[in-house]
Amino acid sequence: KNEVEQSPQNLTAQEGEFITINCSYSVGISALHWLQQHPGGGIVSLFMLSSGKKKHGRLIATINIQEKHSSLHITASHPRDSAVYICAVFSGSARQLTFGSGTQLTVLP
Amino acid sequence: DGGITQSPKYLFRKEGQNVTLSCEQNLNHDAMYWYRQDPGQGLRLIYYSQIVNDFQKGDIAEGYSVSREKKESFPLTVTSAQKNPTAFYLCASSIDPRTGGGNQPQHFGDGTRLSIL
Numbered sequence: 001k002n003e004v005e006q007s008p009q010n011l012t013a014q015e016g017e018f019i020t021i022n023c024s025y026s027v028g029i030s031a032l033h034w035l036q037q038h039p040g041g042g043i044v045s046l047f048m049l050s051s052g053k054k055k056h057g058r059l060i061a062t063i064n065i066q067e068k069h070s071s072l073h074i075t076a077s078h079p080r081d082s083a084v085y086i087c088a089v090f091s092g093s094a095r096q097l098t099f100g101s102g103t104q105l106t107v108l109p
Numbered sequence: 110d111g112g113i114t115q116s117p118k119y120l121f122r123k124e125g126q127n128v129t130l131s132c133e134q135n136l137n138h139d140a141m142y143w144y145r146q147d148p149g150q151g152l153r154l155i156y157y158s159q160i161v162n163d164f165q166k167g168d169i170a171e172g173y174s175v176s177r178e179k180k181e182s183f184p185l186t187v188t189s190a191q192k193n194p195t196a197f198y199l200c201a202s203s204i205d206p207r208t209g210g211g212n213q214p215q216h217f218g219d220g221t222r223l224s225i226l
Contacts (some may be wrong), residue, residue: 004151030212031212033214033215040219040220041197041199041219041220041222042217042218042219042220043199043201043217043220044217045214045215045216045217048212048213048214050212058170061112067219086152088149088151088152090212096154096157096167096168097154097215098151099144099151099152099153100147101150101151102151
């Protein structure tokens with residue numbers, strides 16, 4: 001079964017800092033998702049990618065298929081970015097998403 | 110606005126009791142999913158449904174049951190056979206069920222937190 005490892009588990013940053021969250025996985029995949037979970041528990045899909053890089057506002061997601069690694073970057077971080085960020089991967093063999101345990105991000109004003 | 114509605118937000122279960130968590134979507138999605146989230150762990154798949162009147166077990170289906178009588182609705186029943194039901198439950202949906210929901214974004218509800226009295 002595919003394993004998904006995220007690092008760090010917890011991250012505290014000052015407002016304005018550049019943030020990187022990492023995700024590594026163990027088998028071949030066809031898609032990788034980055035999700036954001038708000039303090040109340042609701043989850044929002046941020047990105048779905050299978051190669052290269054995607055950007056949305058201050059968020060950037062990259063993936064390196066050969067190295068089985070993805071990163072989520074947040075530029076000019078803000079306290080409203082405080083949330084749990086979750087990486088999930090999809091492989092054809094498993095035919096379902098496998099989720100990482102999440103990274104708790106706290107951005108201080 | 111289209112979305113997924115889960116209710117209730119908080120639910121308490123007595124020993125030996127079955128409880129049902131509601132999930133409704135107005136996104137016209139064919140596929141729906143139930144996940145369980147425990148502290149420090151990733152989401153785990155309980156059940157999923159690719160089409161009305163059909164559903165499949167996920168990794169942790171024991172002690173749970175579902176139905177899919179309407180496209181919009183996918184209720185989850187936590188039965189008394191589930192010995193450790195305290196968790197956060199999330200419902201999700203996606204447009205195309207053919208690929209198991211991985212090659213397209215999943216839309217999530219706000220979750221139901223279940224606790225034992």
